[in-house]
Amino acid sequence: MRLLAGTAAVAALLLVFATPAPAARTGPVELGTAIGVPTLVSDPDPRYRDTARLFDALTAENDMKMYYQRPTRAVFDFALGDAMVAFAAANFQQVHGHTLIWCNDSSTPGWVRNGSWTRTSLLAVMTEHITRVLNHYRGRVSTWDVVNEALADDGSMRDCIWNRVIGGDWVEQAFRIARSVDPNVRLLYNEVRADVPNAKYEALLAMAGDFKSRGVPLDGVGLQFHLSENHPAQAQMEEAIRRLGELGLDVHISELDVPIWYLGPPTIPERLALQPEIYRRVAAACQAQPACFRITTWGFTDRLTYRCCNAKPLPFDEEYRPKPAWAVLQEVLRPGGPTRPIAPPPPPPPAPQATAASTGVLTVAARLKRQRLRTLLRRRALVVKLLLGGTDTASVRVTARLRGRRLASAVVNIAAGRTQTAVVPLGFGERRRLRRARRGRIVIEAVATDAAGRSAKARAAPTAPR
Numbered sequence: 001m002r003l004l005a006g007t008a009a010v011a012a013l014l015l016v017f018a019t020p021a022p023a024a025r026t027g028p029v030e031l032g033t034a035i036g037v038p039t040l041v042s043d044p045d046p047r048y049r050d051t052a053r054l055f056d057a058l059t060a061e062n063d064m065k066m067y068y069q070r071p072t073r074a075v076f077d078f079a080l081g082d083a084m085v086a087f088a089a090a091n092f093q094q095v096h097g098h099t100l101i102w103c104n105d106s107s108t109p110g111w112v113r114n115g116s117w118t119r120t121s122l123l124a125v126m127t128e129h130i131t132r133v134l135n136h137y138r139g140r141v142s143t144w145d146v147v148n149e150a151l152a153d154d155g156s157m158r159d160c161i162w163n164r165v166i167g168g169d170w171v172e173q174a175f176r177i178a179r180s181v182d183p184n185v186r187l188l189y190n191e192v193r194a195d196v197p198n199a200k201y202e203a204l205l206a207m208a209g210d211f212k213s214r215g216v217p218l219d220g221v222g223l224q225f226h227l228s229e230n231h232p233a234q235a236q237m238e239e240a241i242r243r244l245g246e247l248g249l250d251v252h253i254s255e256l257d258v259p260i261w262y263l264g265p266p267t268i269p270e271r272l273a274l275q276p277e278i279y280r281r282v283a284a285a286c287q288a289q290p291a292c293f294r295i296t297t298w299g300f301t302d303r304l305t306y307r308c309c310n311a312k313p314l315p316f317d318e319e320y321r322p323k324p325a326w327a328v329l330q331e332v333l334r335p336g337g338p339t340r341p342i343a344p345p346p347p348p349p350p351a352p353q354a355t356a357a358s359t360g361v362l363t364v365a366a367r368l369k370r371q372r373l374r375t376l377l378r379r380r381a382l383v384v385k386l387l388l389g390g391t392d393t394a395s396v397r398v399t400a401r402l403r404g405r406r407l408a409s410a411v412v413n414i415a416a417g418r419t420q421t422a423v424v425p426l427g428f429g430e431r432r433r434l435r436r437a438r439r440g441r442i443v444i445e446a447v448a449t450d451a452a453g454r455s456a457k458a459r460a461a462p463t464a465p466r
């Protein structure tokens with residue numbers, strides 16, 4: 001009898017120790033935002049970059065997804081991801097990785113979606129992908145969405161190639177692989193429309209609880225918060241965050257946007273007037289729950305938003321002016337004023353006016369690898385290598401021409417003696433022209449102008465990839 005009682009006491013003790021301590025952030029709630037990297041690196045208008053610097057953390061809206069980084073099984077394309085990581089480092093910002101595996105066939109590269117796989121061979125693809133990407137960004141990306149959107153709205157497993165071929169344990173496998181590659185990065189599961197306790201949320205909580213109890217390495221959960229017609233009460237949002245926190249998980253409000261479409265009254269100004277109240281509720285819910293470490297808005301300017309067409313869902317307007325929603329985020333999350341060391345703004349581009357200081361002969365060379373139409377459309381950008389000769393910095397205007405007509409251009413400032421990548425963004429209209437032209441050849445023209453006002457010109461036609 002005594003022995004039994006002793007066993008019970010040990011079991012009880014073990015239970016106490018096995019229950020994870022609720023997650024708790026140690027500093028203020030961080031504010032993050034999602035970035036369109038082609039715009040970030042090449043928009044001649046500095047307002048996009050200047051506004052992006054106001055956030056503590058950046059997520060690539062698309063450019064780190066498998067669809068974009070892994071056009072074929074053999075090719076990993078980290079150019080845009082690296083550009084964002086470099087921008088973040090220069091501005092003391094964290095980087096959130098989004099996403100290693102997304103259960104969404106239409107956003108999965110064709111070579112995966114249309115391949116004929118067995119469980120073993122698709123697990124090998126998954127292992128290869130997670131390993132290469134985590135290794136590439138090791139130490140530079142602090143958190144990753146390992147899996148995105150694996151659940152259906154009714155709480156069952158969502159249909160996608162990963163689930164069909166590997167089976168119901170595919171999510172667990174992805175997390176185990178990720179942990180085996182990088183023991184230090186924080187591993188998150190990200191989900192849409194599970195922002196408050198509903199059927200999908202309960203399934204997510206059950207999965208997370210199961211993972212925790214079996215030692216599957218899950219550190220946190222992203223609740224997307226692409227809000228629609230339901231504007232949850234603060235208490236509901238808090239409950240969702242709190243219950244995840246009780247499992248020892250960190251919570252990221254990972255893709256917040258609040259379209260004004262659903263905000264009652266008929267006119268846009270009336271709807272806009274109601275928007276800050278929704279932002280306030282979300283911010284207050286996160287602030288009140290210690291598990292909630294960051295709110296990321298899905299973009300920041302109404303000029304460039306996933307929700308499109310008059311949704312005006314973000315904290316800055318089309319002209320990058322802060323809206324009341326931004327003021328509310330600051331008021332709730334930064335009551336004592338800004339918390340982040342903001343890097344000094346980068347030096348302005350060299351004015352192309354004569355100085356005596358410039359020496360050396362200015363030359364510029366450009367190289368454009370032959371790229372498939374598919375790759376250009378997927379990247380939404382042309383990547384050009386530039387090399388400047390001389391001793392100074394110069395500003396280089398890169399113009400892409402299609403059948404002699406200007407297609408797109410970008411201006412970059414580069415230092416002499418270093419090969420530098422220039423990214424020329426391709427907007428919707430440009431991509432449509434490219435699709436129509438099919439076999440048209442793109443020619444690049446690069447005109448460098450240095451501080452002495454001298455210029456040099458180069459042309460490049462596509463060369464075969466080396």
Ligand code: XIL
Binds near residue numbers: 061062148192255306
């Ligand atoms: C969206 C991007 O915002 C769009 O630009 C892209 O065309 C499709 O994907 N949930 C997610 C995000 O996890 O990756 C999605 O992003 C929006 C929904």
